[in-house]
Amino acid sequence: MKKLSRILFALLLLAPGYRGSARDLAARPVPILLYHSVSEDTGNPLKLGPSRFEEQMEYLRSKGFHPLFFSDLSGWEKGRPLPAKPVLITLDDGYADNYAAAYPILRRTGMKTTVFSITGEIGKPGYLTWGQLREMEASGVVRAESHTVSHPNLTRLDAGGKRRELIESRREIVRQLGHRPVALAYPYGAYDAETEEAVRLAGYRFAVTGETGCADPSQGRFTLHRILVTSGMPMEEFRGWLRDCGG
Numbered sequence: 001m002k003k004l005s006r007i008l009f010a011l012l013l014l015a016p017g018y019r020g021s022a023r024d025l026a027a028r029p030v031p032i033l034l035y036h037s038v039s040e041d042t043g044n045p046l047k048l049g050p051s052r053f054e055e056q057m058e059y060l061r062s063k064g065f066h067p068l069f070f071s072d073l074s075g076w077e078k079g080r081p082l083p084a085k086p087v088l089i090t091l092d093d094g095y096a097d098n099y100a101a102a103y104p105i106l107r108r109t110g111m112k113t114t115v116f117s118i119t120g121e122i123g124k125p126g127y128l129t130w131g132q133l134r135e136m137e138a139s140g141v142v143r144a145e146s147h148t149v150s151h152p153n154l155t156r157l158d159a160g161g162k163r164r165e166l167i168e169s170r171r172e173i174v175r176q177l178g179h180r181p182v183a184l185a186y187p188y189g190a191y192d193a194e195t196e197e198a199v200r201l202a203g204y205r206f207a208v209t210g211e212t213g214c215a216d217p218s219q220g221r222f223t224l225h226r227i228l229v230t231s232g233m234p235m236e237e238f239r240g241w242l243r244d245c246g247g
């Protein structure tokens with residue numbers, strides 16, 4: 001169905017007299033890249049070596065991709081146009097190597113990146129500290145958003161439990177970093193209708209899942225898809241995803 005609508009959209013572009021409109025811009029997909037740990041570990045597909053990460057960030061920079069934070073997406077779902085070649089880079093869980101290994105690369109390449117932080121883990125061994133998050137945010141290339149307080153499967157919690165995870169993590173980010181998070185990443189990518197509603201009521205504007213693909217407003221702004229970049233993903237596939245998402 002999605003494929004069909006893309007074909008129809010492509011045909012529309014070819015149709016004589018086509019001029020484009022805000023309505024067409026509303027359908028424009030965006031690649032949201034999903035990373036976790038930036039470290040060398042050949043045994044774990046979720047750990048991407050710093051040199052591979054650098055190659056990908058350098059590719060985005062050299063090809064003129066325009067990195068965005070989630071706050072830059074506001075109005076996108078209603079058709080507000082985005083800069084050309086938009087991309088969102090996301091690091092889930094807030095591992096310590098995001099500062100030690102990823103941050104120098106992000107600063108050098110200017111690739112704005114969102115860190116989905118588990119607020120209850122911040123400052124614990126293996127995770128970022130609030131001080132590191134503050135320093136990275138001050139540079140302008142990193143923005144922290146919420147990945148809940150304790151990384152539970154939100155669909156298994158009752159309404160009160162969901163609220164605590166969603167609201168407390170939000171409050172803690174406001175307290176520590178002085179800005180309101182606008183996006184949530186579902187732990188384990190797990191969500192259902194009730195969870196989506198809880199996310200909306202907690203004041204978030206966007207939520208991302210672990211489902212694979214380009215993010216498209218038609219998915220709904222609380223169930224946006226992402227592209228999981230594993231250590232085994234060849235560069236050609238990485239480039240292919242960006243092309244698929246309109247870059």
Ligand SMILES: [Zn+2]
Nearest residue numbers: 092093187188
């Ligand atoms: Zn996670």
